[in-house]
Amino acid sequence: MRSLQLSHFEPQHLHRIKDCYDILLFKKDAYLYYEHQIPHSGIILLEGELITYRRKKEIDRLPPGSFIGHQEIIQERPSAFAVKIQAGSKVIMIDKSTIRSELEKLKKYCS
């Protein structure tokens, strides 16, 4: 089974990230993306909970600091998991435009 591509930010790093991006509050439970979909954005969870599902079964509950979805966007590969956000959760969305522009900057340093 393909594992969830998950990164994690320590609290001290989250403080710095919060200053750079808009924070979104989800008032309702919602699927951010479904199984076999490419996520719209990388998602950094600041408060609350993200729940991952596979074949409609709950797999894991992700705590604040979790960063998911970015690898699938970079690799343009669908997720093996559905991800649901719990009501009251706060996240930062790192959208595809931002990921692409940061990767372009990094390429300049590599070439």
Add this chain to the structure above:
Amino acid sequence: MTPRRNSHELECDKCDALQCGVFSNIVGDDLASISTCKVTNLYKKGQTLFFQGNPPYGLYCISDGTVKVSKIGNDGKESIVRMAKGGDLIGHRSLFTEDYYTATATALEDSTICFIDKKFIFKAVETKPAIAISIINKLSRDLGAAEKKVASLFQKNVRERLAELLLCLKESYGKKGEDGSWEIGIKLTREEMASMIGVANETLIRFMTEFKDEEIITQKGKTIYVINEDKLIDFADLYY
């Protein structure tokens, strides 16, 4: 229209809905830039794009399929406020007002839908006038349709509203049969249709039966066929 098997790789210039959509006047590098920044996914029937009350972070462009945009009232009742199909944008209004979504969008059938993030859209609106004009055009048409619907709810009776709805569904999803009748290719429940014209289920059933008795429409299972379009146009009182 059957959604593509590998929907993730859809380029804008290959999209079947391009010519009838919001970005139909966008060409060349502008269109290519949308292609590179969008994320395309297949939404299965019943899957939700966004929920009423949650924050927007981009907008959705439908390549093919059908999406219903509905509001849940305080009593928990759902009212469909709009149906969107290939070429339509959804989620754009909340994005530009920077407010929470005021409705929920759900796929009514398997649909291929592209997500374009907020950063790209706002930058495109600032730097590419053609995209800005397309979106303004779309917003203006949406406003016109909403005003028309409000007027219809106040000024038309149930028969007229139902006739207008059936004509609208026939225009958007109709397939002409060999016998001259129009098969409405989207299957809606009675509750959904009733909510679209602001009536109770029982009232909808009564008027649908009346239309069937007058041989204006017929129904096989959930599929509605428009038999007498002229009579439906008369009933709809389109030119009031």
